[in-house]
Amino acid sequence: MTDRQYPIGRFNLKDDYSNEEFKTLIDVVRAAPAQYRALVGNLSDDDLAKIYREGSWNIRQLVHHVSDIALLHYYRMKKAITEPGSDMALINMDAWAQTADSLQMPVEDSVLLFEGITNKYVFLINALTEEQLGISYYHPVRQLWLTQKQAVAMSAWHVEHHLAHIRLALQ
Secondary structure (H helix, E strand, O other), X not given: OOOOOOOOOOOOOOOOOOHHHHHHHHHHHHHHHHHHHHHHOOOOHHHHOOEOOOXXXXXXXXXXXXXXXXXXXXXXXXXXXXXXXXXXXOOOHHHHOOOHHHHHOOHHHHHHHHHHHHHHHHHXXXXXXXXXXXXXXXXXXXXXXXXXHHHHHHHHHHHHHHHHHHHHHHO
């Protein structure tokens, strides 16, 4: 049976990523908004209320979450390269998933935000120098240091992880 909590497996951090691996990660991040739009763009409110496992967030919450975290990933990258060594934002994802916008707002708004922030994020990633890609920041939730390449790998995993959750919920 598929692991419904981690349907694509847990995030596996590598020490470094080859140029080809990194390009693939960027492509995953770039393609994600269109995949989400195709999957959730025409869902009914009943469909958006579906969950992928007992006690999980529903599809609506997942879409809003992915948009929120894409914004956070962009923010953390920009902050790390402009303010090295500064503290990174820590958020309570479960609390965020319970706010009115996550529970009631149309998913279209978050898909639009996801599309826009992903464009900015991918542009910034592609503009980083090798030196900037090596800048690390402390990830307060995972309690580890990440280079920008590793952060992009986490972003790619994150969008695929929740896309798999949505697909499970729709089965």
